[in-house]
Amino acid sequence: MAGGDPHALLAAAADQMGKPPEGTPRRPRVGVDLGTASCVLVVLDSSDEGDCPVWVESAGSGALQDGVVVDFARAVATVRALRDRAVDALGTELSTAATAYPPCIPVADARACTYVCETAGFEDVTLVDEVTAAQRTLEITDGVVVDVGGGSTGVGVFRDGRLERLDDRPGGGHHLDLVLAGALGVETGEAERFKRERPTDALPILTPGLHRIAESIRAMTRGTDADLPLHLAGGALMIPRAGDVLAQYLQRTVVTHPHALLITPLGIARSAP
Structure with missing residues (x-):
């Protein structure tokens, strides 16, 4: 069990990705993260001791744009395929x-x-915002959770574990890919591969785009204490030193976390009944 350590939970989920399960969960909790670029399905086996990831799988989607479902049939097909594979592998119904x-x-x-999710086969679906889901994984008491997705950046300000402010603005990983694609003269898919395979070369080109995201964060946190650290979640900023660029630009403490791509999907699963 990962217990109450967020980084242990993230490490366990990353280790489980792509691996067969070791047994059937007694109390499965399922999270479906309908991302802009990919969809992630997480199954936790929950107990009084904590949450244990038993199934983690992702699939390319492209059915959402800026958080909005633009291809319903494709989104349903993606979620149904992920759900069916999890059901078969775990040997239990996921309703x-x-x-x-x-x-x-x-x-x-x-x-x-x-x-x-309902059309894909889930009978009872709980809905939560992405920033609150990320906080459920990171268990931030006092700080700002910044969830940078493919299409938008969401910000939640937490004090004493309570959500005080919640906001979201366009601009995320897809927009960074557009910046990189324009600079390199390639398609966005090739730009995404370049970003992942050659992050050191990509960072200088992406810095202006990171500054735009930083300005959105500044606007969404205006009026809050500047000493509250910013905790980065989401896969869009999984670029070495991207957090340093934001910290220098904003003159604020920025905290990065391992396996940031899984922070929100895990929090979604922890929000399930």
């Missing part, structure tokens, strides 16, 4: 789940995420 939406999108768009 309940949680999913998440970017903060501040219209209610109808948020509910579309629920409808995707």
